[in-house]
Every structure is written in structure tokens, then in C-alpha cells.
């Protein structure tokens with residue numbers, strides 16, 4: 064398993080629990096039904112797994128400040144929580160209808176397990192038994208600092224073998240510590256490479272390397288530090304060491320032959336629904352988006368000298384494109400400022416003094432337009448023009464600036480595909496959704512390739528048919544079609560949606576490519592509005608969180624679909640690029656870098672085991688291996704992303720929610736460098752991504768099927 068990169072109180076507890084569970088002889092196992100109920104001495108403290116009577120009981124416990132060791136979870140209506148309790152508190156809870164099912168760990172167990180583990184490690188060293196498996200925390204107290212090898216993984220892709228390590232020094236505050244890894248292959252070749260210090264939010268995390276090319280399978284790895292620390296020698300582990308079933312002969316794939324715009328996606332959805340009527344429903348999501356539309360706008364005056372920004376209140380396509388605006392000199396003394404609108408021309412007549420000279424300022428003009436034409440126009444003084452004399456200017460033509468001619472200018476209905484033999488909520492559900500971020504063009508290719516593979520093969524491949532018998536699959540190919548249309552037609556790096564919440568000078572059209580809300584920062588759990596890191600209140604920021612949680616149609620649609628279908632238990636949020644595979648927690652608070660609650664040990668195991676399966680399936684297509692250093696909780700392997708959708712699906716709806724960042728770096732053997740692929744790579748690369756990650760989504764469906772079967776088997 065991947066050892067956690069941080070040692071929060073919760074994580075430490077979790078590790079101790081893990082130790083207890085893996086040594087059943089030293090822990091109190093769950094009682095059989097006929098054994099006596101679990102009790103503790105009144106003053107004894109223990110970590111106890113408790114089945115609570117109801118949600119109200121949990122709420123009261125939380126309100127009382129109870130020590131919850133993990134995130135309580137609900138299963139079949141029962142609420143299970145791991146609590147640190149005294150015997151007296153447990154007796155009180157039991158009297159109120161709760162049932163203790165397991166003493167996970169008694170107060171003294173922690174130090175005992177720790178001492179046991181140190182003894183065992185020493186015994187292994189003394190006996191020359193070699194290193195424990197990679198990933199276990201191994202230390203050796205030699206030199207000034209102590210080094211722990213947290214990960215050592217190897218794999219082969221395209222005939223080339225790679226090695227990646229993650230090592231932590233105890234000299235966390237010394238930015239100058241250098242760590243070097245030495246390796247040896249089975250045939251005795253040796254070499255070494257440096258690791259790099261990784262800090263996040265000002266806090267030391269670990270040292271690591273990007274995957275290093277080695278001549279063949281490495282069998283030993285040792286880390287040394289410039290302070291004299293030397294790690295134990297460990298044996299690197301094969302990553303991900305999971306291979307899906309081989310594709311059967313005649314398996315159909317490769318349904319993607321070009322990038323797809325939202326209009327193309329709409330047509331594809333329609334075709335699939337027509338072609339596979341018995342297996343498909345099309346769901347219109349409840350919130351129509353703004354559509355590919357913007358207010359029409361013009362500079363009145365010259366922004367380099369003095370100007371007012373005039374825009375239409377309605378969208379340009381609603382008859383406002385082409386409207387003109389101008390200022391005129393009345394040609395007479397002592398005239399007041401006047402505003403008139405006639406024949407699609409907005410005319411501002413400037414005020415004059417006794418000598419007949421115009422005296423209106425830019426601020427006067429903006430205020431007059433806003434006061435007298437508020438139902439049609441909105442005016443803002445251009446940034447830098449405030450208080451300047453308003454020149455005679457125009458006519459200037461208002462325009463929304465949108466270049467796309469093939470896109471309907473009207474509110475957009477976002478659609479989901481529902482695939483399955485039984486689309487009635489009786490089967491476990493999987494949700495795959497893509498293009499929350501407009502510029503990530505490869506992502507709908509992934510979800511549409513996945514959808515069509517499932518449908519086409521359901522007709523010809525019994526195994527695929529069986530998957531669609533057992534699983535109810537939901538796919539939203541493009542969550543953010545307006546932004547995507549803008550990305551395809553106007554500004555390819557558009558990330559956000561097209562809704563402009565800016566006020567004042569930020570409405571200047573020179574900022575037009577920076578407007579919009581980051582859909583994946585607009586959700587409610589761990590949000591900017593709750594004080595989490597990784598989103599912004601600045602409407603021009605790439606991570607703008609919006610005016611409030613779920614202020615946007617796009618984010619509301621994802622949550623509405625998940626809520627309407629409570630059988631959805633697994634979800635994949637498909638982004639690009641970089642080659643990541645992540646899960647909650649996805650956000651932390653700035654103060655103390657406190658993350659959202661860590662998943663329980665059981666859930667962490669499910670996340671990681673499933674991830675290895677899916678990483679293995681991705682690799683099946685063209686050998687792309689997602690790095691172990693990029694597989695893990697978002698907050699650990701990427702960054703804090705306040706208000707992201709996976710966190711909301713997991714923490715609010717109890718869905719196992721992952722994120723893909725498709726588009727892994729490619730190894731260039733000529734230069735010996737890893738190269739990034741970008742948001743819109745040459746199509747060959749995007750096509751490759753669609754094929755390999757569609758395979759990953761098929762494996763996710765198998766994970767869901769297996770999960771449902773395991774739950775059914777254990778009742």
C-alpha cells in the first residue's frame with residue numbers, strides 16, 4: 064500500500080488500527096453473535112466500532128464533541144462510527160440503543176504495537192532477513208537524520224524500465240538536505256539519482272523523483288542523505304501489479320476519430336440512443352446553462368486615453384449586436400448631460416459650460432447611462448479613465464465578440480447517457496463525467512469511447528453484456544458545453560464556464576477570456592466559502608469559485624443527477640492533463656493544512672486497490688503507467704481544490720469518487736525526458752488517451768460489479 068505522506072492525528076490512528084487488524088492475535092476481534100456484549104471498565108479508554116441507533120444519535124455525539132476516529136459511514140441504513148470512548152461513555156451509549164461491535168484498539172495497544180514493530184524490525188535486521196516490502200515505513204537511525212522509504216516502485220513501459228521512489232527525512236526543516244537513491248538490478252548493474260524536496264502549503268512532505276529509466280528490473284534501493292542518514296535497503300515493488308482480463312477476440316473499440324465539439328457530442332448522444340434503443344436512455348439534466356452567449360459591448364472613447372465601457376443588459380444575440388453608441392457635442396452653451404436611445408443608437412449628449420465647451424467626465428457619462436437606460440445598457444468607467452474629460456466619440460458598435468457560427472445561441476440542455484439492461488435503479492450505479500473544464504478536449508473522447516464500447520460490445524461480447532446486466536452506467540460527456548464552445552471557437556485555453564459575475568472595471572472586455580466560474584470549485588463540500596484552499600473570490604481567477612456554492616447550472620447538474628439516482632456508488636470525474644488518479648480528500652484549510660476527513664482504513668483500501676486495477680487497465684492499451692507518486696488523495700498528490708465535485712459526491716452522497724487527469728507525460732527516449740502533452744495535444748495523442756482511459760472506465764464498471772457482488776455475499 065502507499066504509505067501516507069503526512070502524519071496527521073487521524074492518519075496515525077489509522078496506521079495503528081491497520082497494525083491491529085493485521086495481527087489478530089494482539090487485537091480484540093469482533094465478537095460472534097452469541098458472545099457477551101462488549102464492555103470496558105468505566106475509566107478505561109478504547110477505540111470502539113459502534114453501530115449507532117440513528118442519525119440523531121450521531122448528531123448528538125458530534126455536537127458533544129465526541130472523538131470520531133474516521134468518517135462515519137452508512138450501510139443498509141445502519142450508521143457505523145469508530146469512536147474513542149471511556150467505558151462510562153460506552154455504557155451510556157449502549158443504554159440509548161447503540162451496539163459496540165468491535166474494540167479496535169485499547170489505550171495501551173498503540174505504544175505496544177509500536178514497540179513490537181520496532182523490535183520486529185530489529186530482529187529482522189539482526190537475522191539478516193532483508194527488508195520488508197516496499198511501502199512499509201522503514202527507518203534506520205544512522206547519521207544526523209533518519210530516512211524513511213515511503214515508496215519504491217518499478218514498472219516497464221514500451222520496453223523501458225522505470226524506477227520511482229519517495230523518501231522522507233526527519234530533518235524536515237532543513238531545505239538543503241540532499242537525498243540520493245542508489246539502485247541495483249538483478250544482474251548486478253548499479254546506479255544512482257537524486258531526489259527532490261517536495262513542499263506544499265509551506266510544509267515539507269517528502270523527497271521524490273520523476274520516474275527514472277533503469278536498464279532492467281531493480282532488486283534493491285537504498286537512500287542516503289547529505290546529513291549522513293542511510294535508509295534500509297528495500298526491494299522495489301512492481302507497480303501497479305494488476306492486469307485486467309485480456310480483451311476477447313472481436314472486441315470492438317476505436318469509436319473516436321476526431322475531437323468532438325459540444326454540437327458533435329449532442330449528435331453522438333442522439334445516434335447512440337437511436338442505435339442502441341434497448342440499452343440507452345438520454346437524460347436531460349435539469350439546469351439549462353446560459354448558452355454560448357454574451358452581452359454585446361463596446362468602448363465609447365479610446366481606452367488608451369479616456370473611455371467608458373458600454374454593454375447591453377441582454378445577450379448580444381438577443382438583438383443587441385450591432386447597436387451603436389456615441390457621444391455628441393450639443394454645440395451650444397450651458398446644456399445638461401442627456402441620454403437618448405433611438406433607431407438602435409444610444410446617444411449621450413455631453414454637458415457644456417457657459418463658453419460652450421463640453422465638461423462631462425467619464426464618470427458623469429457612465430452614471431447617466433446607468434440612470435436613464437438601465438433596462439437596456441450598463442456602463443462602467445474603463446480602468447484608468449476615471450475622472451477624465453469625456454471626449455466626443457463613436458459611433459462604436461456593440462458586439463458580443465463570439466466567433467462561433469455553428470453554435471446555437473440559446474440556453475443549452477446538458478445531457479447524460481444512461482446505459483444498462485436494467486435502468487431502474489436496481490443495479491449498482493457508476494457515473495463518469497467529463498469536461499467540467501472547457502479546454503480539456505480529450506476528456507469527452509474518453510467518456511464517449513467508453514460509452515460506445517459498452518454498447519457495441521453488449522451485442523457481441525457476453526462479458527460486456529453481463530456487465531451491463533449488473534451495472535447501471537451514467538455518462539455526462541460534457542458538463543460545461545458553453546465554455547467548451549468558447550474554447551473551440553474563440554479562446555482555446557478557456558477553463559471556466561461563460562457566466563460573467565464580474566463587477567466594475569473587471570467587466571472591461573479586455574478581460575473577456577478571464578471571465579467565468581470554475582465549475583470544479585463551485586461545489587459545497589470543503590469549499591472556498593468554508594475556508595478551504597484552492598479557489599478564489601476573484602472573478603478573473605482561473606479558480607473563481609462563483610458567487611456562492613452551487614451558483615452555477617453546470618455544477619448543479621452533476622449533483623442533481625447523482626441525487627436523483629441513489630444507486631450510484633462509484634464516480635469518475637475526468638480531467639486532463641498530467642496522468643493522475645486521485646480520490647478524496649481533495650481540499651484542506653490554509654491554517655494548519657487540515658484536510659477534509661481521511662477515508663476510513665477500509666475505504667482507503669478500496670480506493671487504492673481499485674485504483675491499481677484501473678491503472679493496470681489503462682496500461683493495457685499502449686503501456687501508459689500512471690505513476691505511483693500521482694496515484695492517491697488529491698490533497699496529497701496534486702493540490703488543494705476547494706469545492707470540487709468528487710469531494711461533494713464522496714462526503715455528501717457517500718459515492719466512491721475518483722478523478723482522472725488523463726494525458727500522462729510521455730517518455731522521450733532520445734532526450735531522456737518526460738514530456739507533457741497539454742490540454743489539446745495533436746489528435747493522435749488525444750485518441751490514444753481516449754482509448755486507454757476508456758479501458759480504465761470499463762475496469763471501473765467491473766470494480767462496481769465486484770463491489771455489489773461482495774456486498775450481496777456478506778448480506
Ligand SMILES: [Zn+2]
Pocket residue numbers: 499500503638639
Ligand atoms: Zn480540469
